[in-house]
Every structure is written in structure tokens, then in C-alpha cells.
Amino acid sequence: MKHIIAEYPEMVLNISTVGILAVDKRLNIILWNRFMEIHSRMKADEVLGRNIFSCFPELNRNWLEKKLKTVMVLKSTSFTSWKQKPYLFHFQSTQPITGEISSMYQDCAFWVIQDGTGLVRGVCISVHDMTETAVAQRMLNQITEEALYLEENIQKDGLTGLYNRAFFDEQISQEIQRARRYEWNLALIMLDIDFFKKINDTYGHQTGDVVLKELANILTQIVRNSDIVCRYGGEEFAIIMPQVDIAVMPIICDRILSGIRSMEIPYKEEIIKLTSSIGYTFLESGMVPGDLVRQADEALYRSKKTGRNRFTAFK
Amino acid sequence: MNAQVQLNQEEMDAFKEVINIGMGKAGAALSEILEGFVSLKVPEVQLLELDNLIHVLEKSVADFSSINMSKQSFVDQIRGEILFIFAPIAYERLGKILGFENLQDLTANRKSELILEISNSLSSACLFGLSNQLGLSVALKPPNMVCLEEAPDKIKAKVFGGKKPSWDHTLLIKIEFSMSDIQFNCEILVFVAEDSILPLKNALNTLLED
Numbered sequence: 001m002k003h004i005i006a007e008y009p010e011m012v013l014n015i016s017t018v019g020i021l022a023v024d025k026r027l028n029i030i031l032w033n034r035f036m037e038i039h040s041r042m043k044a045d046e047v048l049g050r051n052i053f054s055c056f057p058e059l060n061r062n063w064l065e066k067k068l069k070t071v072m073v074l075k076s077t078s079f080t081s082w083k084q085k086p087y088l089f090h091f092q093s094t095q096p097i098t099g100e101i102s103s104m105y106q107d108c109a110f111w112v113i114q115d116g117t118g119l120v121r122g123v124c125i126s127v128h129d130m131t132e133t134a135v136a137q138r139m140l141n142q143i144t145e146e147a148l149y150l151e152e153n154i155q156k157d158g159l160t161g162l163y164n165r166a167f168f169d170e171q172i173s174q175e176i177q178r179a180r181r182y183e184w185n186l187a188l189i190m191l192d193i194d195f196f197k198k199i200n201d202t203y204g205h206q207t208g209d210v211v212l213k214e215l216a217n218i219l220t221q222i223v224r225n226s227d228i229v230c231r232y233g234g235e236e237f238a239i240i241m242p243q244v245d246i247a248v249m250p251i252i253c254d255r256i257l258s259g260i261r262s263m264e265i266p267y268k269e270e271i272i273k274l275t276s277s278i279g280y281t282f283l284e285s286g287m288v289p290g291d292l293v294r295q296a297d298e299a300l301y302r303s304k305k306t307g308r309n310r311f312t313a314f315k
Numbered sequence: 316m317n318a319q320v321q322l323n324q325e326e327m328d329a330f331k332e333v334i335n336i337g338m339g340k341a342g343a344a345l346s347e348i349l350e351g352f353v354s355l356k357v358p359e360v361q362l363l364e365l366d367n368l369i370h371v372l373e374k375s376v377a378d379f380s381s382i383n384m385s386k387q388s389f390v391d392q393i394r395g396e397i398l399f400i401f402a403p404i405a406y407e408r409l410g411k412i413l414g415f416e417n418l419q420d421l422t423a424n425r426k427s428e429l430i431l432e433i434s435n436s437l438s439s440a441c442l443f444g445l446s447n448q449l450g451l452s453v454a455l456k457p458p459n460m461v462c463l464e465e466a467p468d469k470i471k472a473k474v475f476g477g478k479k480p481s482w483d484h485t486l487l488i489k490i491e492f493s494m495s496d497i498q499f500n501c502e503i504l505v506f507v508a509e510d511s512i513l514p515l516k517n518a519l520n521t522l523l524e525d
Contacts, residue, residue: 066414067432070348076439079457084428109457 013044019089019106019127022113027052027068030122039091039104058090067110072120077111082130093131105134157231159209160216168230168238172289175228175240179283186283187249189239190296191219191256194275194308196235203267211265211274218259223252238296246282253278253311261309277303281314320362320484320512322519329519331360334488337444345440349412351496355441359489365480368506369471371487375400375502376467383426384461384473385434389442392451393511395485397438398461398474398504401430408497409433427460434458437503441490445505449518482509 012020013033022031028051032044040047040056047055053064071078080088082105091104107128113121155167163171172188179186193199193215200208212235219229219237228240244252257276265272279299283292299314306312322330338355346353363371376382383401388394406429410418413432415425435458446453462473486507493500507515 060416062414062416064414066348070436070439073348074344074436074439074443076443077455078435078439079431081431081457084424084431107457 017129020124021127022122022124023052023068024122025072025120027065029055031124035127036089040089056089059088064088068123071110071112071123075112075114075120077109079110080106080108082107082134086134088125088127094129095131099131099135101131101135105130160212160231162216162220162237163228163230165230165232168228168232168240169289171228171230172240172292175242176283176287176289176292179242184243185246186292187241187244187246187280188283188292188296189237189241189253189256189278189280190232190293190300191237191239191276191278192300192304193235193260194277194304196274199272199274203272207265207267207272211263211272214263214265215260215276218263219256222255222259238293249280249313250311253280257309257311275309277308278311279303279314280311319516320486320509322362322486322512322516325523326516326519327360329523330515331357333448333519333522334360334445337448338441338490339444340447341440341444344444345436345492348436349494351412351494354491354493354495356491357488358491359487361487362512363485363487364483368485368487371489371504372398372400372470372474375504376470379403379467381464382467383430383463385430385458386461386474387434387438387458388456389438389453390456391453393446393449393453393507393515395505395507395511397434397442398506399430399434399437400502400504402500404430404499405497409499412497423463427463430460430463431458433501437492437501441503441505445488448522449515450521451514451518484509484512486512486515 013031016034016038018033019035019039020031020033021029021036024030028049029047030049032042032047037043042055053059053061067078070076087103087106088108089106091106093099093101093104095101107130109126109128110123113124115121155163157164175186178184193211196208196211199211212231215237216229216231219239223229223239223241226242227244230238230240232238241252256278260274260276263274265274277300279296279302281292281295281299295314299312303310303312334357338357342353342355345355379402381403383404385399385401387397387399389397404426406421406426407418410425410429413429415429418425435455438455438458442453442455465473488505488507490503490505491500492503
């Protein structure tokens with residue numbers, strides 16, 4: 001065994017940045033460099049000539065035996081990556097002070113050792129410390145997640161959690177395009193709370209906010225998942241409804257109106273009740289997003305004019 | 316087409332012969348390590364342009380509703396990349412053969428680990444089968460995942476990541492691997508880089524002279 005070790009230059013043994021070890025065909029350790037000594041806390045003297053699994057019982061034996069055999073049979077190279085398997089040898093992290101990770105992430109390569117005549121002598125294994133990369137990747141994942149969160153929230157209204165006006169403006173154009181491409185219906189509902197200014201003036205803005213939040217809840221519960229509920233402004237809400245059956249619009253509007261009528265907002269000893277008004281319209285050929293909003297708004301205005309707490313379809 | 320990347324009929328015949336011998340050796344080695352009957356077929360060897368390559372890829376994935384793909388580079392006297400396309404995998408059975416334990420807990424990472432492990436064995440066997448016959452040395456780089464259980468669409472984006480490849484031609488060796496015992500099938504697409512076609516031709520001509 002000694003003569004195999006002697007074939008390797010001294011410098012390989014002294015490398016402390018990459019782990020280099022080798023096993024013979026019986027899986028006894030025949031090479032153990034400085035890196036391996038430092039991180040395993042086992043000197044070459046203690047491991048050389050011993051079976052790798054008796055030195056490191058924590059190694060996954062079935063799998064590693066299979067892998068080493070494969071390398072010897074195929075006379076080839078094989079790998080493990082920290083991305084799938086964090087480590088081969090369980091070593092402590094090299095960042096005891098500044099790091100939050102406790103064990104060293106490793107990339108490993110396994111390659112066959114052949115003598116001059118091509119006879120297989122064993123397998124050499126290199127162990128690379130990938131902890132820095134793993135930490136960087138973890139940070140990158142975290143930042144990506146935060147960016148996704150921000151992107152989602154930039155579309156939302158902070159108070160109600162509904163989509164905001166900016167999102168509505170963008171979405172309505174897209175939905176019009178989709179409706180035309182797939183030739184399905186598209187309806188737009190505009191909804192306004194009746195006498196909301198009076199609620200704010202009488203009960204205060206905090207109560208007004210509670211009303212808006214509660215109303216947002218009711219709307220999302222009533223409409224379908226595919227409908228897009230937006231806070232259009234102040235106390236005005238817009239609902240984009242793709243693929244909707246024209247005949248069911250009065251039923252949906254009725255359900256929304258009665259849902260809002262049955263809301264009970266507690267204020268001190270009192271219960272506040274409210275009503276709302278709705279106007280809606282459908283997409284027809286030649287219309288642009290502005291037309292859709294204008295028509296729904298006109299219908300809403302008519303609901304207000306004719307006594308509130310009702311819905312009107314644009315004609 | 317540049318004559319340096321063209322294989323004439325004699326060279327192509329010699330190459331196919333080399334591949335057949337190489338695959339025979341690869342199959343024997345693989346059935347030893349995978350402990351079962353394996354089959355390696357080489358239905359296609361051809362010089363491709365980029366557009367044809369995309370077409371080959373689309374054809375390879377067309378029958379699947381979900382695909383797994385990995386890739387692995389080889390370097391040295393000939394260089395190129397190997398692309399693996401897997402039919403849906405019986406992970407438990409494959410994992411058992413590869414010595415994996417705790418196969419009931421199959422996370423995406425574990426599935427990838429299994430795919431990369433088998434990819435590496437397949438590329439080792441096929442590539443060294445070839446390079447030994449040709450007398451050209453080649454070394455493998457670590458394998459990587461291309462996609463795990465994804466829809467087979469946008470194949471060009473998956474493989475090239477939206478970048479425009481900088482080559483005109485590649486030599487493709489299409490290998491079909493299967494292990495009927497565990498119903499495991501995969502397509503191994505070995506792409507030889509444009510600048511390695513000439514060294515390959517030279518090696519073939521050396522063989523032809525002998």
C-alpha cells in the first residue's frame with residue numbers, strides 16, 4: 001500500500017483547500033491529505049489502511065459502495081453536488097464565527113485510479129468546500145422570494161388587500177384582448193357604497209376603513225375565483241368578470257347587493273348598516289378599456305339617480 | 316457546408332461501426348453495475364444544424380406529458396454535451412438499484428439526485444466506450460438538471476436558456492437506453508461540438524488506415 005501513496009507528489013498531500021483521499025479496491029483508505037486531516041480531525045496515520053466505512057460509520061454505505069464500484073467498473077468519473085446532497089463527509093462549517101450554517105457543504109468528484117497497464121487500483125475522491133456558494137445561493141433565494149412578494153404587493157391595495165387601480169388599468173386591457181381572442185363574454189361591474197361620506201363623518205375614518213375591509217371580504221366571497229375584484233378608488237370597486245353568462249348578471253348583482261345589506265359593522269353600542277349601488281356593462285366589438293369603464297360608470301350613476309341600493313345594466 | 320465538419324460515407328460507416336462496438340462494451344459494463352438486462356440502441360447518427368436540432372428535441376419529447384432532462388459536458392480531445400431525456404421514472408425501483416435508501420421520502424432534490432446519478436453512469440459508459448475505440452481521451456464534467464417533471468413545451472428555452480447558440484453544426488449520436496426490468500427508458504443525445512468534428516474525423520481515418 002505504501003508504494004501507491006508514494007506515487008503522489010507531496011504537494012497533493014499538503015493541499016489544505018481541497019480534500020483528496022483515495023481508497024483501494026477493498027475500500028481501504030490509501031491517501032488522506034491535509035484538508036481531510038484538518039476537517040475530519042483524523043490524522044493520516046489513524047485512517048490509512050483502514051476501511052473507509054469503519055473510519056466513518058455515518059457514511060451512507062449502500063449508496064457509496066455502489067458509487068465506488070460503478071466508478072471502478074466504468075473506469076470513469078462520478079460526482080455529487082451540494083445542491084442535491086449537502087455533504088459526503090459530515091464536517092463542521094468553516095465559519096464558526098460569522099456563519100449560520102453548521103456543517104460544510106461539499107461538491108465531490110470520484111475518479112478511477114489505474115496503474116500503467118490499465119489495471120484498476122481504486123478510486124480517488126476530491127472534496128470541495130462549497131459553503132460560501134451555498135450561503136450565497138440561500139441569500140439569492142431569499143431575495144428572489146422578497147422580490148416576488150414585493151411584486152405581488154405592488155399590485156394590491158394596502159387597506160383591503162384587493163387589487164389596486166394601477167393593476168385594474170393594466171388587467172382590463174389584457175382581459176379585453178383575451179375575451180376577443182377566445183371569443184368569450186366580459187362584464188365589468190362598478191360598485192359604490194351609498195352615503196359613504198356620511199359614515200366617515202359620523203363614525204370616523206377608522207370605522208370607514210373597517211367598512212371597506214369588510215366589504216372587500218364580502219365581494220371576494222361572492223364572486224368566482226376567476227373574477228378580478230379591484231378597489232377602483234375611495235369607496236368605488238370594480239369587478240372584471242371574464243367568461244360570464246349574460247343571463248346570470250342580475251342574479252350576481254342581487255347577491256352582491258343583499259350581501260352588503262346584511263353586513264353589520266359594530267360601532268360602540270351601535271350596529272352600522274349600509275347599502276350600495278351597482279352599474280354594469282358588457283364588452284362589445286370596437287370598445288376600448290375606457291369605454292367599458294365609462295359605460296359601467298354611467299349605469300352606476302343611473303342606479304344612484306333612481307334611488308340607490310340597486311343595480312342597472314348599461315343600455 | 317464546410318468540408319471539415321462533413322463526414323464522407325466511408326468515415327460515417329467507420330464511425331457507426333465504432334459506435335456499435337463502443338455501445339456493446341457500454342452495455343456490458345452498465346448491466347454489471349445496474350445488475351440487470353440493459354439495452355442500448357443507436358437509431359441515429361447525423362450532422363445537424365441548429366434548426367434541425369430543435370426539431371429532433373421536439374420529436375423526442377412529443378410523446379410525454381411530463382419530462383425530466385439532465386445534461387453533462389465532456390472535454391479534452393473531443394468535447395461536447397450530452398442531453399438526457401427521461402420518460403416518467405419509477406424512482407423507487409431505480410433508487411433501489413443505485414443503492415439509495417429512504418425512498419419513500421422523494422423530494423425534488425432526491426429525484427434530481429437519482430437522475431444525475433444514472434445520467435453520470437450512462438454518459439461514462441457510452442462516452443468511454445466511444446473514446447476508447449477512437450483512441451481519444453475525454454473527461455466528464457459534473458451533470459446538471461435541465462428540468463424536473465415539467466411540461467414538454469418550450470424545449471428550446473429549456474435547453475438553451477434563451478441564449479443564441481454560437482455554432483452552426485453539431486454531430487449527434489442518438490442512443491436509446493432501456494432497462495425493461497424496471498421499465499426505465501431514456502434517450503441519450505450525444506452532441507459533439509463543431510470544433511471536435513475534425514479531430515474525430517482524423518481519429519476515424521487513422522482507424523481506417525490500420
